[in-house]
Amino acid sequence: MIAVRHLIRVSLALVGLFPWLGLSLDVAIHQECVAAVFGIIGNLNFEGVGYGEYYLGLCQNPLKATSVYAISRAYCPPNDLDTGFTYFGLACQTYGSVELIPEADLAANLTAQAVNSFPILDQDDPRVLTNLTTPILISREWFELGFRTEVRFLHSSSSKSIVSLSRRITKIIQDTWDYEARTHAAYGYAMYGFWGGVLVIGFLHRIITLINESRLSPSSIGPEDTGRADSREKQTEKSRLFVSMYSWIRKNLITPSALPPYRRQSLFGCTIPTRIEVFIVLSYWVVSFILCCVNYRGFKGNLYWSAVAPQIWRYIADRAGIMAYSNLPLMWMFSGRNNVFIWLTGWQFSTFNLFHRHIARVATLQAIFHSIAYTAFYFTSGDAVDYRASFKEAWWCLGVVATISMSFIVLFSFSWFRRKIYESFLLIHIVLSVVLIVALFHHTSIFDGEYNPYLWPLVAIWSFDRFLRIVRVVYCNLHVRLRKKALHRSVAAISYDQDANIVRVDINTHVKPKPGQHYYLYQPFRFTGWENHPFTLAYWSQSTEETAQIQTGSPATNNATNPPSRIHAVAEDEYILSFWIRPYDGWTRRLRDMCLKSQPTSKLSSVSRQAILLEGPYGMAEPLWAFDEVLLIAGGSGVAAMIPYILDHVSRAAAGQTRIRGLTLVWSDHSAKASIDSLPLPSPDEISIENTCKETKECGVLKDKEAAEDIHEADSLIFRTGRPDIPMLIESAAASAIESGSRLAVMACGPGELADTAREATHRAMQNHSNSVEYFEEAFGW
Structure with missing residues (x-):
């Protein structure tokens, strides 16, 4: 254990050799020579003060201090001495908490006559293993070996003269250990540079998108008016290069899957990102791997580890550990819901979550390499006994705990666990994350807080995200109405439609809803009340003084003409938000069972x-709203994401704030016919709902041609049995849009197969119809 403690002491001294002073490279060069001298003398034993204590002996033992002064004046250039001795004194204060004996106090032992009487020892001299009783000098060969340990030279003359040595010192790149320490830290910071660059590009993309949207007039124009298309063509002519580049990126990188047709569908249990996401992720893996493998400077004869192998293993261990620590703040930042970068870039949470998972995987592998490399270091340096004894040290064992915790976090984060046992996955994730943070604080506590700047941001990010979650919960569910001196709280009504297999949750709130939003729902008075689940907002209505109430269906009122039963009154300035949930396992199934139990x-x-x-x-x-034509494609409960856009379109059309001339909803669902009466679409007076295909076989909107005869009409809606031919629908809509000089937006939400089919078909349409078509997808990824 003495060897382990000595190794830690040397590491602490060397890691802080120059950066803590904040010196320039020129200043660092001038202190290297003296640093090399006291690095050699510090490892020798002298009788007297500080025996067995590194800095106390080096700084307060007259024999050691005299040796350092004498050897430095013998071998170091004169302009290096003052800087070197100043650093020597600061090192004594910083690392040993003692004062260096001034050179003037030892002047009597530093005369030329006294120095000439000092024995000159070589590295192989047997006296170096004894307790020395007089000051010493060392051979030039030993000095240069020690100097090489501290300093890295450019290739130059091998002359050993003082003049040549001075010239070589001015060509120093960096001291070997300090070079490695600086490189480790720099490569850790490189991760921030990488992801910072990615976020800047995302932010610029969002700015460009917002500028393009703002340049489009929001006013509605009739189908016969083609003025917009002409103006757009002129605009394209002015900025053809920019539009061409942006269109190419969108068509070839942003929209298509890396392995079409797979995107939302699982391939061997994995979801497939888009091409741009794969490019970013692969680049991150490659950069991380390269930075973990390059720029290690080992050489035979190093004073700390004479063989090359332990040097390289030690450097690999330190590099991997520091880079793993550097990745931790990024991992936490990309995982939070309340992430300012989501707003700045406009990316979906699923994109950030994808990056979060890959950062976690890289950091975990780096932690594993850190552990493996340290094991190899101990065995190649001949310290296997100390390695086994290290497991009795708390800081060492907690490092093992941290690595194991990270490994299990990554294991349980694979998509199979997230889909099958989401609640358990979430609990395991949180518990192991807390264990990880605590273990890492203790693991690096021996470095006196040097690594805390990597760890405290984790606590800050986690605390900030949880605090904002609480603020959002309070804000959404409690509303103080000063005018009436009343406090309104949100209350939910739950209903289950067995024909549609949909659970509907209606909640009142004063928060104004918008399309594209999702909320997390809690049921706080359950044993697992911390569980929360994301659901897309499907529908909303604003309360009025006469009819302000949360509503839900009942057996007596389950028809198209009678309204749902009244549950309780709500404030007139509140909204009723509706969430349509397809019950599967876990919490959604319990909601369904709760409804069935009440009215079986x-x-x-x-x-x-x-x-x-x-x-x-x-x-x-x-x-x-910025497109001329909109095609909404929904599957099953995915229609919940489409209704808010229809409501938004109705509102914007009434206010003249939309460009949309035609909006089509295609909804494919096994139970759509049974549940259509409860679909809260706007009335026909507000929006025309029709199908332009009069005969199924002619327009080819179904894949199952044999089932085309089963056609039903209800009000202005047309039902057809069979699977819709999504590619043909999109191709037809794109061709129509390009023919009329319009821009087409295709949005899909539904099962993975439907969404992937829509994405692939839209990508083909984008290739064929330039920048007239754009794809959007409503999907929550975790």
Whole structure:
């Protein structure tokens, strides 16, 4: 254990050799020579003060201090001495908490006559292993070996004269250990540079998008008016190069999947990112791997580890550990819901979550390499006994705990666990993350807080995100109405439609809803009340003084003409938000069972006045209003994401704030016919709902041609049995848009296969129709 403590002491001294002083390279060069001298003398034993204590003996033992002064004056250039001795004194104060004996106090032992009487020792002299009783000098060969340990030279003359040595000193690149320490830190900071660059590009992309949207007139224009298309053509002529580049990036990098047709669908249990996401992730992996493998300067004869192998293993261990620590703040930053960069870049949470997972995987591998490399270091340096003894040290064991915790976090974060046991995954994730932070604080506590700047940001980011979550919950669910001196709180009503297999949750809030938003729902008075689940806002209505109430269906009122039953009154300036949830496992299944238990024989079961809390809103609306034609494609409960855009379009059309001339909704669902009466679409007076295909076989909107005969009409909606031919629908809409000089927006939300089919078909349309088509997808990824 003495060897371990000595190694730690040497490491601390060397890691802080120059950076803590903040010196320039020129100043560092002038102190290297003296640093090399006291680095050699410090490892020798002299009788007297400070025996066995590194800095106390080096700084307060007259024999050691005299040796340092004498050897430095013998071998170091005169202009290096003052800087070197100043650093020597500061090192004594900083690392040993003692004062260096001034040279003047030892002047009697530093005369030429006295120095000439000092024995000159070589590295192999047997006296170096004894307790020395007089000051000493060392051979030039030993000095230069020690100097090489501290200093890296450019290739130059091998002359050993003082003049040649002075010239070589001026050509120093950096001291070997300090070079490695600086390189480790610099490569850690390189990760911030990489992701900072990615975020800057994302921010610039968002700025360009917002500028383009602002240049488009929001006023509605009739289908016969083609003035917009002409003006757009002129605009394109003025900025053809820019538009061409932006269109190429969107068509070839942003929209298509890296492995079409897979994007939302799983391929061997993995989701496939877009091409631009894969490019970023692969670049990050490659950069991380390269930076972990380059610029190690080992040489035979190093005074600390004479063989090359332990030097390289030690440097690899330190590099991997520091880079793993550097990645931790990035990992935490990309994981939070309340992330300012989501707003700045306009990216979906799923994109940040993708980056978060890959940063975690890289950091975990670096932590594993750190552990492996330290193990190899101990065994190659001949300290296997000390390695086994190290497991009795708390800081060492907690490092092992941290590595194991990171490994399990990554293991349980794979998509299979997230889909199958989401609640357990979330709990494991949080608990192990807390264990990780605590373990890392203790693991590097021996470095006197040197690594805390990597760790405290984790606490700050986590605390800030949790604080904002609480603020959002309070803001959404409590509303102080000063005029009436009343406090309104949110209350939920839950209903389950067995035909549609949809759970509907209605909650009142004063927060004004918008399309593209999602909220997290809590049921706080359950045993697992901390669980929260994200759901897209499907529908909303504003309360009025006469009809302000949360509503839900009941068996007696389950038809198209009678309104749902009234549950309780709400404030007239509040909104009723509706969430349509397809029950699967876990919490959604429990909601369904709760409704069935209350009214087991009803097709529309309901439970009223439930304490469910909202947290949000999160997400941003896509700029569909800036397009001339909009095609909405929904599958199953994915229609919940489309209705808010229809409501928004109706509102904007009434105010003359949309460019949309035609909006089409294609909804594919097994139970759509059974549940269509409860679909809260705007009335036909507000928006025309029709299907332009009169005969199924002619327009080819179905893939299952044999099922085309089963066609039903209800009001202005047309039902067809079979799977819609999504590619043909998109191709037809794109061709129509390009023919009329219009811009087409395609938005999809639904099962993975439907969304991937829509993405691939839209990508083909983008290739064929230049920049007239754009794709959007409503999907939550975690």
